[in-house]
Amino acid sequence: xxxxxVIDPVTRLEGHxxxxxxxxxxxxxxxxxxxxxxxxxxxxxxxxxVGRHPLDSQHVTQxxxxxxxxxxxxxxxxxxxxxxxxxxxxxxxxxxxxxxxSNYIQSHVLHFxxxxxxDFVKGPNMPPWQPSWATDRRFDAGATTTLxxxxxxxxxxxxxAHEMGAIFGGxxxxxxxxxxxxxTEVPSSxxxxxxxxxxxxxxxxxxxxxxxxxxxxxxxxxxxYQIGTGPKNLLAYGVFDLDAAGKTRLLKRGMAMNGSPSIxxxxxxxxxxxxxxxxxxxxxxxxxxxxxxxxAQYPKTGAYSWLxxxxxxxxxxxxxxxxxxxxxxxxxxxxxxxxxxxARAYETKKVATAMQTxxxxxxxxxxxxxxxxxxxxxxxxxxxxAPRGALGHWVEINGGKLSRYQIITPTCWNASPRDKTGMLxxxxxxxxxxxxENVNEPVEVMRVIHSFDPCLSCAVHVVSLNEGTQWVVSESxxx
Amino acid sequence: MHISRRDFLRYxxxxxxxxxxxxxxxxKLGELxxxxxxxxxxxxxxxxxxxxxxxxxxxISTTSPTSAADILVNKINLTYHPSLMATxxxxxxxxxxxAAVSGGYILVVEGGxxxxxxxxxxxxxxxxxxxxxxxxxVKRLASKASKIICIGNCSAxxxxxxxxxxxxxxxxxxxxxxxxxxxxxxxxxxxxWFVWAVVQLLLNKPFSLDSxxxxxxxxxxxxxxxxxxxGTDERKNYGVEGGCLKELGCRGPQTRANCPAVKWNNKIxxxxxxxxxxxxxxxxDFPRTPLMKVGEGxxxxxxx
Numbered sequence: 001x002x003x004x005x006v007i008d009p010v011t012r013l014e015g016h017x018x019x020x021x022x023x024x025x026x027x028x029x030x031x032x033x034x035x036x037x038x039x040x041x042x043x044x045x046x047x048x049x050v051g052r053h054p055l056d057s058q059h060v061t062q063x064x065x066x067x068x069x070x071x072x073x074x075x076x077x078x079x080x081x082x083x084x085x086x087x088x089x090x091x092x093x094x095x096x097x098x099x100x101x102s103n104y105i106q107s108h109v110l111h112f113x114x115x116x117x118x119d120f121v122k123g124p125n126m127p128p129w130q131p132s133w134a135t136d137r138r139f140d141a142g143a144t145t146t147l148x149x150x151x152x153x154x155x156x157x158x159x160x161a162h163e164m165g166a167i168f169g170g171x172x173x174x175x176x177x178x179x180x181x182x183x184t185e186v187p188s189s190x191x192x193x194x195x196x197x198x199x200x201x202x203x204x205x206x207x208x209x210x211x212x213x214x215x216x217x218x219x220x221x222x223x224x225y226q227i228g229t230g231p232k233n234l235l236a237y238g239v240f241d242l243d244a245a246g247k248t249r250l251l252k253r254g255m256a257m258n259g260s261p262s263i264x265x266x267x268x269x270x271x272x273x274x275x276x277x278x279x280x281x282x283x284x285x286x287x288x289x290x291x292x293x294x295x296a297q298y299p300k301t302g303a304y305s306w307l308x309x310x311x312x313x314x315x316x317x318x319x320x321x322x323x324x325x326x327x328x329x330x331x332x333x334x335x336x337x338x339x340x341x342x343a344r345a346y347e348t349k350k351v352a353t354a355m356q357t358x359x360x361x362x363x364x365x366x367x368x369x370x371x372x373x374x375x376x377x378x379x380x381x382x383x384x385x386a387p388r389g390a391l392g393h394w395v396e397i398n399g400g401k402l403s404r405y406q407i408i409t410p411t412c413w414n415a416s417p418r419d420k421t422g423m424l425x426x427x428x429x430x431x432x433x434x435x436x437e438n439v440n441e442p443v444e445v446m447r448v449i450h451s452f453d454p455c456l457s458c459a460v461h462v463v464s465l466n467e468g469t470q471w472v473v474s475e476s477x478x479x
Numbered sequence: 480m481h482i483s484r485r486d487f488l489r490y491x492x493x494x495x496x497x498x499x500x501x502x503x504x505x506x507k508l509g510e511l512x513x514x515x516x517x518x519x520x521x522x523x524x525x526x527x528x529x530x531x532x533x534x535x536x537x538x539i540s541t542t543s544p545t546s547a548a549d550i551l552v553n554k555i556n557l558t559y560h561p562s563l564m565a566t567x568x569x570x571x572x573x574x575x576x577x578a579a580v581s582g583g584y585i586l587v588v589e590g591g592x593x594x595x596x597x598x599x600x601x602x603x604x605x606x607x608x609x610x611x612x613x614x615x616x617v618k619r620l621a622s623k624a625s626k627i628i629c630i631g632n633c634s635a636x637x638x639x640x641x642x643x644x645x646x647x648x649x650x651x652x653x654x655x656x657x658x659x660x661x662x663x664x665x666x667x668x669x670x671x672w673f674v675w676a677v678v679q680l681l682l683n684k685p686f687s688l689d690s691x692x693x694x695x696x697x698x699x700x701x702x703x704x705x706x707x708x709x710g711t712d713e714r715k716n717y718g719v720e721g722g723c724l725k726e727l728g729c730r731g732p733q734t735r736a737n738c739p740a741v742k743w744n745n746k747i748x749x750x751x752x753x754x755x756x757x758x759x760x761x762x763x764d765f766p767r768t769p770l771m772k773v774g775e776g777x778x779x780x781x782x783x
Contacts, residue, residue, distance in 0.1 A: 005568075006568065006569070006605050006608070007567050007568035007602070008568060008572070008602070008605035008610075009561050009567065009568070009569060009571055009572070009604050010568075010603050011561050011562070011564050011565075011566065011567040012561075012562060012563070012564070012565075012567075013562065014528075014529040014562060015529065016561075016601065016602060016603075018602065018605065020576060027489065033777060040601070040602035040610075040759055041525075041593075041600065041601045041602070041613075042593075042596075042600040042601070042647060043526050043593075043600070043640045043647060043649075048639070048642050048643070048644075048647075051768075052768045052769070053511055053769035053770070055769060055771050055772075055773065056766070056768050056769060056770045056771075059764055059766065059770045059771075060639065060770070062530050063530070063638075063639040063666065063766075064528060065528050065529070065530075066527075066528040066529040066530020066531065066532070066533045066534075066667065067528075067529055067533060068531065110536075114563065115562070118565040123565055124552065126552065126556070126562050127556055127557050127558040127564070128551070128557045128558065128559070128563045128564040128565065129564075129565045130564035130565065131565070131566050131574075132566050132568055133565070133566060133567075134489070152548050155536065155546060155548050156545060156546060156548075156729050158536065159536060159538075159539060159546060159547070159745075161538050162537050163537075163744040163745045163747050164746050165744075166743055166744035166747040167747055167748065168753075169748075169753070170743070170745035170748050170749065170753030170755055171744055171748060171750060171753075172537070172743070172744055173530045173533045173667060174530060174666065174667060174760075176750050176753070176755040176758060177753050177754075177755055179717055181717075182717070182718060184717055184718070184752045184753055184754040184755045185718065185748075185754060186718070186720040186754065194747075218497065221481055253716075254748065295597070298596045298598070298599050298600075306600075367718060368718050369716075369717045369718025370718075371774070371776055371777060372773075372776065372777060373777050374773065390765070442568075445566060454496075457527065457528045457529050464768055
């Protein structure tokens with residue numbers, strides 16, 4: 001007889017996530033045999049940008065997510081750069097990358113130490129670290145103390161990563177300095193020098209604390225190389241432009257199906273979205289993102305999420321650091337809960353190391369901004385990567401104002417519910433087969449979910465705006 | 480643990496002036512911290528981006544090693560925070576549900592309260608198999624709270640999710656509960672502002688709120704009043720260092736906050752210092768449009 005377990009809230013992530021799993025004996029071991037992942041917050045800021053001044057978009061869309069606001073900023077101004085037909089000076093491109101990189105570091109460090117580590121070790125003996133689940137803790141007292149101390153050290157490092165980002169970003173989170181045509185901050189030698197000092201301390205932490213701690217988990221929990229696999233289809237839009245035209249990137253764009261080392265080009269026309277199990281009316285099921293409108297319907301029989309189910313050629317797709325590192329050829333060990341953590345950690349090192357080069361490429365005194373004019377009618381896309389995966393902004397301008405704005409966030413892919421064929425979303429698939437030792441403390445389920453670093457703030461705060469006044473309620477996962 | 484209550488007191492000693500504390504206050508705080516584990520704090524997250532929590536984690540004093548960890552370890556008993564707490568599911572929900580019965584805690588609310596769809600646009604948790612809406616959780620927890628701090632514009636005023644046309648019917652905590660709330664405005668708020676309010680509550684020191692529920696001591700002056708660029712040459716476009724940003728739509732004169740004094744991220748910078756006009760993020764009407772203006776020679780018109 002299967003046990004049904006509901007975890008709500010799934011804590012230590014951004015936003016509101018509920019998971020329901022059925023656990024039963026299979027092949028002699030107790031494991032997850034079914035899973036439903038629900039986004040339980042819908043923030044209808046859908047019409048918010050329509051009619052607004054285009055320069056509002058980078059500020060407003062940042063408020064979709066306080067953990068990855070910089071990625072939304074960048075996607076917004078990348079779209080506007082194209083819509084305005086304005087180039088970006090090298091200094092501005094570099095500062096955009098440096099502030100984004102700073103936020104990658106703070107996000108990845110926060111995710112591993114503060115959101116994930118309590119799944120493996122007992123924290124300090126007080127709230128919010130207690131009470132906690134004691135099931136399957138494998139570290140001895142000495143190793144636990146070291147990791148808890150590193151948890152505290154990591155609080156300092158992620159703060160310092162934000163301070164580093166604020167040198168050029170003005171403030172963090174929600175840096176206001178991204179601008180179509182460039183950047184507002186004008187770099188000085190003193191700022192460059194300060195940035196390097198921060199970066200050097202942070203890289204030292206990554207090399208001497210973060211990476212060794214990841215490998216400690218990997219050594220003691222190596223069974224998690226076989227747990228949490230998911231659909232094995234990996235998508236990355238690519239990020240960190242290395243030239244003015246955006247032709248080369250530190251992390252490339254591409255797609256790998258079924259864990260293949262062969263990387264395919266990305267074609268957004270292969271994307272369709274499903275609402276059979278989402279709180280939206282059924283009329284638009286299976287359509288390409290460009291088609292139709294969506295009407296919220298809550299409650300709705302059989303539905304269990306505010307997220308829609310995007311699919312690529314009908315397949316559920318994983319996005320995030322593992323997808324990026326896989327597509328880029330930097331990480332090919334495997335696809336699992338543990339591989340996600342390791343890929344994320346090695347990506348942190350890769351980005352931080354590249355930032356050392358970039359900061360030296362700033363030329364003090366050179367321009368940071370190119371003048372633009374706002375055309376009466378325009379349409380453009382900004383594709384980038386948030387720390388937790390592929391992010392796209394689609395912008396339309398009419399009468400010099402925003403007339404349509406559409407955002408596709410990473411967690412829309414990862415935390416999506418079933419589609420019309422009944423195919424499970426990526427996290428749901430990854431949960432199937434996960435062993436559960438104690439149904440009262442299903443920590444293994446938490447570990448698999450956390451490996452994806454879900455951000456429900458993003459997933460449910462997406463914007464989808466259609467021109468005109470007939471627009472009813474937007475898509476939760478517009479694609 | 481490396482961080483002791485003594486560290487926190489040392490921090491307070493160093494920056495007592497900044498926090499407005501007297502010697503007597505410090506002694507009282509010392510006794511309080513020595514004798515108890517701190518008051519229970521429940522931190523709920525609703526229609527939010529989690530940016531206020533992230534900003535809180537950036538808390539630091541310029542002259543002390545003390546950080547957000549000090550607050551968590553030494554100052555308060557944070558029994559509920561969805562992004563930080565170790566436990567999950569029913570065990571997590573039970574902490575909040577039991578507190579809602581016993582009362583006597585400080586309630587911190589981050590995020591607005593969606594009221595459309597019967598509150599179904601935001602589920603706080605599942606308790607004993609039943610979905611509890613955020614609206615219901617806030618109402619019940621607010622009624623038994625000793626004090627309510629709204630961190631950020633969303634809980635204080637509705638903020639971004641409540642901006643026109645506000646499809647999910649997001650309201651402020653005060654509007655939903657009818658209670659007086661201490662509004663730590665900002666999108667996000669500066670961490671010093673939040674910590675200031677917590678310290679005042681710990682010391683049981685009364686403080687006045689302005690007509691928007693903000694502590695007058697923090698939000699008494701406008702950004703423009705304190706701006707180091709006040710009276711300097713007006714800049715007509717972006718990409719230039721320095722100068723008054725009035726022509727680019729700066730909301731400094733209408734925005735009450737002490738950003739020019741506290742600066743951001745360990746005093747590294749702040750918006751105007753980075754040549755960005757103030758976008759007015761501590762004002763109840765944030766995010767009004769336009770948030771900034773195009774510069775001279777853009778060939779585009781600006782709205783007012």
